[in-house]
Amino acid sequence: MEGTFILVYYNSMNYSLIHFKEIDSTNNYLKSSYRLLDNFTFASADYQSHGKGRNNRIWNSESGENLLFSFLIKDENLLKESPIISLITAVEIAKIVEIYKIKCVSIKWPNDVLIGDKKVCGILAEGELPNYLVVGIGLNVNQKEFSKDLRRPATSLKNVIKKEIDINQLKEKLFDQLVSNLKNLNKDDSLEYFRNHNYLLNKRVRVVVNNQPFIGEVIGVDENFCLQIVSSDMLLHIDSGEIEIL
Numbered sequence: 642m643e644g645t646f647i648l649v650y651y652n653s654m655n656y657s658l659i660h661f662k663e664i665d666s667t668n669n670y671l672k673s674s675y676r677l678l679d680n681f682t683f684a685s686a687d688y689q690s691h692g693k694g695r696n697n698r699i700w701n702s703e704s705g706e707n708l709l710f711s712f713l714i715k716d717e718n719l720l721k722e723s724p725i726i727s728l729i730t731a732v733e734i735a736k737i738v739e740i741y742k743i744k745c746v747s748i749k750w751p752n753d754v755l756i757g758d759k760k761v762c763g764i765l766a767e768g769e770l771p772n773y774l775v776v777g778i779g780l781n782v783n784q785k786e787f788s789k790d791l792r793r794p795a796t797s798l799k800n801v802i803k804k805e806i807d808i809n810q811l812k813e814k815l816f817d818q819l820v821s822n823l824k825n826l827n828k829d830d831s832l833e834y835f836r837n838h839n840y841l842l843n844k845r846v847r848v849v850v851n852n853q854p855f856i857g858e859v860i861g862v863d864e865n866f867c868l869q870i871v872s873s874d875m876l877l878h879i880d881s882g883e884i885e886i887l
């Protein structure tokens with residue numbers, strides 16, 4: 642395993658945290674070590690040499706500027722909720738972003754957190770059910786410049802509030818909130834928040850289901866967090882996939 646290991650500790654909320662100065666990917670670390678680690682082990686890093694995004698994309702992030710972390714779920718009951726864990730994680734991230742009194746925070750289904758039309762956070766869930774799930778989060782905190790070649794323009798909390806943020810304080814608050822809310826899952830509250838922050842609502846989109854493309858309008862999110870699209874008088878419930886806005 643490549644990487645400079647710094648610290649492992651258990652905190653008062655009873656989760657463990659492993660921090661790396663540099664590692665290939667915090668998702669890869671938890672995936673390769675899951676057998677040895679406990680439920681709710683967090684791995685964070687200042688820098689990832691091979692940060693991964695969804696659909697085999699690369700996730701680049703300047704060293705020490707952003708929050709890069711993953712957490713491991715092994716709890717049997719929580720794993721039963723695996724299809725919605727990353728969406729609920731997006732809800733918790735969006736709530737944290739709103740604490741900074743930032744307006745226009747939304748979630749682009751399934752789990753990108755946006756400020757206005759710009760992406761501030763991406764989430765990549767990977768796993769091997771029923772054994773484990775790893776949820777990886779890249780939250781842009783203090784980075785100022787982003788590549789112009791991104792699929793969607795990016796921003797950071799600092800770019801919006803015009804103030805440097807203490808990453809360690811943010812990290813502690815976010816980890817505590819994630820553990821507490823995932824241990825005491827309140828799906829109804831999360832669903833309501835998601836519905837009130839649904840970036841795709843009323844947008845015309847294109848989606849591919851079983852190799853068949855559909856064009857339609859997003860009308861909401863159902864009780865299982867599936868995206869509802871009306872396409873030629875059909876109501877589709879989409880549980881995964883890439884949504885293209887037209």
Ligand code: BTN
Pocket residue numbers: 665666667668669689691692693694695696698700709710711753762763764765777778779
């Ligand atoms: C996306 O929007 O494409 C998902 C990005 C997920 C990036 C995070 S950064 C921490 C964790 N480790 C990785 O290699 N990827 C995730």
